[in-house]
Amino acid sequence: MDQFTLNLLFVGASFALYIGIAVWARAGSTSEFYAAGRGVHPVTNGMATAADWMSAASFISMAGLIAFTGYDNSSFLMGWTGGYVLLALLLAPYLRKFGKFTVSEFIGDRFYSKTARLVAVICLLVASITYVIGQMQGVGIAFGRFLEIDTTWGLLIGSCVVFAYAVFGGMKGVTYTQVAQYCVLITAYTIPAVFISLQLTGNPIPALGLFGEHTASGEPLLAKLDQIVRDLGFAEYTAAHGSTINMVLFTLSLMIGTAGLPHVIMRFFTVPKVSDARWSAGWTLVFIALLYLTAPAVGAMARLNISELMWPNGTDAAAVSVEQIENDPEYAWMATWQKTGLLDWEDKNGDGMIQYYNDANADLQAKAEANGWTGNELTKFNRDILVLANPEIASLPGWVIGLVAAGGLAAALSTAAGLLLAISSAVSHDLLKGQLTPNMSEKSELMAARISMAAAIVVAVILGLNPPGFAAQTVALAFGLAAASIFPALMMGIFSTRINNVGAVAGMLAGLVVTLLYIFLHKGWFFIPDTNLFTDADPLLGPIKSTSFGAIGALVNFIVAFTVAGMTKETPQEIKDLVESVRIPRGAGAAAADH
Amino acid sequence: MVDQSAQTPAKAKDDDAGYWSTNIRIITICLVIWAVVSFGFGIVLRPLLSGISVGGTDLGFWFAQQGSIIVFLALIFFYAWRMNKLDREYGVEEE
16 A cells, blocks of 8 residues: 555544534534533543644644754743733632633623623634634645645645544534544654654653663764764753843743633633532643654654765764665655655755755854865755654654544644634634624524634635744744733733733734734735845844744733723723622522633 | 641631732742742753753753653642641631
8 A cells, every 4th residue: 555545544534523523513503612511521621732732833843943952942841831820810719710612702791891702702712713814724734745735725624624623523523523533643743753762862761762872873862962063063952042032022922822722721721610610620731732842853863864864874984975866765754745745855066965954053064075075965945844744754664654634633623613713712702702792693693703713714825825934933923923912911810900901902902013014024014025125133122032032022911901900990890790790609500600 | 827726727717818818928939949940940050050961961851851840740739738728727618
């Protein structure tokens, strides 16, 4: 059986499973559509939240970004897990106690203002749509690879699948399918990593193999990697190169953003009790950590494998020949990925070999001239293909490659579906039913939810054709936006009775606008290429890149909210009582009854 | 803080302010640890830990790529356990 058929088989079987579950658990009432009737066990909820959370960015993109940058991109690892501490300690139990369906409902009620609710909806939509763009990028790459077509076609086909899939079930369908998706994606991520870790270090646990010994050379794996990348003129893997300030702010943005993203927070509305909401955050992180502890190993080991494939006889001997790339089955993955347009090479100096090195490094110029190299000949290696190509790079069996394709799609699909659900509930539940047409019937509310999903996909596809960065970087922008707008409002709503309606609205708007502006200045207006005034290589404010600005935006939000609240009318007593009641778990069950 | 409330269960009832300030104290302690392992050991204080080597690199690198995640997990489970206990001490748990 050839690889293409095998991929189709794995992807097809996993899809049949998800659709089967979605149909079996089809949502009937609006309550089930949004929150699964609050009957979900913390462990089940944790697993589903983990699938919802770990998207194309975590599965497909993150290890690639770590592989090619090394230590500096540890921010992704700390940021996307550390946010759960904030979520568990500062938000989840209280939002569950409050007992409504959506984040903007909480903001609207706590800040006793329809305007606050509307602003929250806008913030949610901006962050969620940016996030969906990143997912669609991942979907495009995964479909492009396994159908062996250009990523643009992959993106278009993928978006149809995502839409059909998200429209079928609401939260309940999504909860149980997401459990299935978690199982598929974690297996798909772990199995190749175990194989590769065994090959390189003899240790079956990749997280331990990363700090273990490289069997072939007898040196520690990371020392070996540092030496190889140094020989090729690249920055040392384990050393810090970027600005410390930027790394701190970037990590913080990802953390705060995690705790401010609507599709994750919504999950904690669906557990039965406040105490379960606390455990649920922990279980979620357990399931996330299984992947996140493996990811740095995947990145480092893949970088080592790629370097050794390009220099099969060591960095001082001859590079891999074009003939070998074209004919040796070990290099077959390069031709397959060339079809997606995300990998390319060119024998610039016509010596029949492909030299892969850092041609921007001045120290390597002498060596390059002496050997007749005229530039790096592995001309294109999109970071986002690394995880999907990894089993092929390590020459693993065909079924592992099929499994990884299915896992990548599971990750992208589950998050895209969760986000679309958050978007559709924001539009139909908060915007239409909550503001414009309060007398809307349940049936038309569900219809509006589905139409808004379709609209969101169209926008995401159009923007996803010209993405503002690699998938994980696009997603990082979405986190910055959520960090600057939603998280501060939620936190102040629970921990401070001083913040009033005007303060919250001013804070959210200030945080959102300033962050969006900073992102657009660096990434182009509405992400349209070449409309940017600055680049992340030379940012407007010192070392602070656009992906790191969320933390600053959040600070602006807090300052503006406190200043404005201090100058305007005090919070009414009944709202202070509401805040007091949200802080105490007692009596949580009754709150949802009016829906 | 554990002993105080355990010794005076009768007083603890209906003391919502006491419950909340204990909660804030627990949160603060957890968040200090959260910041020290990630922003501290993983990033800013990494040069100070460079003398301690772990598998071909230093302890700061380990904290940045694995250690902080493990500590985060421990923090969340500790908080859930501690708060569910605190709920019962103050009699504010759900029915």
